[in-house]
Amino acid sequence: MKRNTIVIGITFLVLATFAWAGWANWMYRKQAAARALASASNAELVPAAGDVPAGASLTGKPAPNFTLEDLSGNKVSLSSYKGKPLLINFWATWCGPCKIETPWLVELQNEYGPKGFQIIGISSEGNDLKPDDKEGWAHDKAAIAKFVKQEHMQYPVLINGDSLATEYGGLDAMPTSVYVDKDGKVVAMQLGISSKEDMEDHIRKAMGEGQ
Amino acid sequence: MIVPNSLSRSLLTAVCLIAASSAAFCQQDPLTSSSHQSVLKTQAVEYLYPEQVSVPAGKTSPVTLHFRIQQNLHINSHAPRSEYLIPTVFSVPETSGVKLADATYPPGADFTLPADPDQKLSVYTGDFTIQAKIVSTPGNHLVEAKLRYQACDQTQCLPPKTIIVPIDVIGK
Numbered sequence: 001m002k003r004n005t006i007v008i009g010i011t012f013l014v015l016a017t018f019a020w021a022g023w024a025n026w027m028y029r030k031q032a033a034a035r036a037l038a039s040a041s042n043a044e045l046v047p048a049a050g051d052v053p054a055g056a057s058l059t060g061k062p063a064p065n066f067t068l069e070d071l072s073g074n075k076v077s078l079s080s081y082k083g084k085p086l087l088i089n090f091w092a093t094w095c096g097p098c099k100i101e102t103p104w105l106v107e108l109q110n111e112y113g114p115k116g117f118q119i120i121g122i123s124s125e126g127n128d129l130k131p132d133d134k135e136g137w138a139h140d141k142a143a144i145a146k147f148v149k150q151e152h153m154q155y156p157v158l159i160n161g162d163s164l165a166t167e168y169g170g171l172d173a174m175p176t177s178v179y180v181d182k183d184g185k186v187v188a189m190q191l192g193i194s195s196k197e198d199m200e201d202h203i204r205k206a207m208g209e210g211q
Numbered sequence: 212m213i214v215p216n217s218l219s220r221s222l223l224t225a226v227c228l229i230a231a232s233s234a235a236f237c238q239q240d241p242l243t244s245s246s247h248q249s250v251l252k253t254q255a256v257e258y259l260y261p262e263q264v265s266v267p268a269g270k271t272s273p274v275t276l277h278f279r280i281q282q283n284l285h286i287n288s289h290a291p292r293s294e295y296l297i298p299t300v301f302s303v304p305e306t307s308g309v310k311l312a313d314a315t316y317p318p319g320a321d322f323t324l325p326a327d328p329d330q331k332l333s334v335y336t337g338d339f340t341i342q343a344k345i346v347s348t349p350g351n352h353l354v355e356a357k358l359r360y361q362a363c364d365q366t367q368c369l370p371p372k373t374i375i376v377p378i379d380v381i382g383k
Contacts, residue, residue: 093295094361095368100327126370147295173367192366193326 057169058186063088063178064167068122068158071145076158078120085206086180087119087199088168090161092126093147095174097193102151104196109155112203116182121153124161124171179206255284255362255369258376259338268349268382271312276301276341276376278358284369285334286360288319292333297361297371301341308352309380315342325365347382354378 058064063086067077078088089105091098109119123144127136141159148157165171168178169189179188179202188202259277266272280286287296303311317340319333341358356376362369 092368092370094297094371096293096296096324096330096332096363097326097366097368099293099295100324100330124370143295173369175367192364194366195326 057189058178059189061186062184063180063186064164066164066167068160068163070156070158071141071148076120076156081118081120082184083182084116084118085182085203085208086117087203087206088122088178088180089119090122090124090164090168090171090174090176090178092124092174093143094125098175099151101175101193101196101199102153104199106152106154108196108199108203112207113155115207117203117207119155121148121155121157122161122164123157123159124165124174126162126174177202179203181206181208254374255281255372256286256358256360256374257281258358258374261378263379263381265381265383266345266347268347271344271346274343274345274378276343276378277338278340279338280336280362283364284362285322285332285336285364286362288333288335289316290319290333292331296332297359299335299358299360301343301356301358301376303343303345303354303356307354307356307380308348308350308382309354310346311343311356312346313344317341345380347380349382352380352382354380 063078065078067075070076078086087105087108091102105119105121109117123140125140125144127140130136144157144159147153161171168176173191175191175193177188177190177199178186179190181187187205190198190202257279259279261274261276264272264274266274286299289298289300291298299316301311301314301316303309317335319335322332322334322336323330324332354377356378357373358376359371359373361371
């Protein structure tokens with residue numbers, strides 16, 4: 001009996017040792033990996049503002065279709081704007097440069113809207129909300145709605161632009177502006193802000209003017 | 212109490228199986244686990260040091276955390292001037308055995324974007340430090356603290372990001 005008790009004791013001791021060793025090894029390896037990742041920050045992945053690099057640009061290609069919700073929950077598709085020159089403007093509430101260019105967009109919509117031009121704002125908050133995260137989406141929507149009201153954005157604003165990242169060249173930075181002609185072809189794509197004049201030039205190009 | 216030989220053999224077999232599975236588990240590379248995939252993209256902010264701190268267990272202890280922001284980028288300070296801007300925030304998971312009692316952030320520097328010279332932002336650039344006060348339970352804690360920030364350059368912004376700040380905290 002004594003012998004068996006010793007065998008059981010040793011067995012559990014060995015089991016405990018293996019369990020501890022495995023856990024400790026895993027934790028140290030995990031931390032080492034985290035350190036390696038934390039120090040690997042040399043990559044310059046922020047493209048300079050301006051025209052999108054050729055590889056990521058949609059210029060010359062048909063604008064990818066999408067269906068997103070607006071702030072009221074209505075579904076809006078790009079295809080519903082068929083035949084109109086467009087500016088699809090991806091933006092975010094936390095993006096300072098987006099806030100700077102918003103008044104330009106409002107003015108440009110007022111000026112060129114009567115000539116058939118349309119701006120579509122698409123909020124891309126970049127916070128990886130899951131579809132069933134009702135609280136997260138409600139918080140996002142409230143912030144977007146407040147921003148839209150404060151900035152007097154009179155053009156359509158859609159949400160969850162992040163879901164279009166693959167189709168629209170990654171959307172790695174905000175704002176990203178995509179200019180589309182009446183045939184649905186992208187005529188220019190720009191990352192970051194430049195000036196109202198630059199935006200106006202692109203709009204005129206999308207409208208088939210000044211070419 | 213008599214333990215039959217067959218039970219002893221079973222126990223020994225279990226030990227061998229656990230040893231084998233434990234070894235296999237340890238061979239798995241944490242870099243390939245899904246929780247770290249997103250970190251492989253751009254990091255505007257790098258955690259510099261300390262990697263390890265030794266503090267008296269149960270007592271509030273100061274730790275100075277050093278970070279570096281990539282050249283030509285800035286991040287919002289802990290107290291940005293607009294409600295829409297995302298503040299820089301340091302946090303420690305509650306289950307880590309280490310509690311964050313307080314964190315003191317540096318004041319932000321005034322910064323203006325060329326397209327809007329009248330609007331002053333409160334930002335961090337270059338190197339910055341956060342003065343954390345922690346309370347550790349006794350023992351060695353491999354803490355994966357977090358820093359959430361949102362970075363921009365002069366014309367565009369990157370999405371908000373949370374990086375892991377790994378610190379080995381030894382509570383004595």
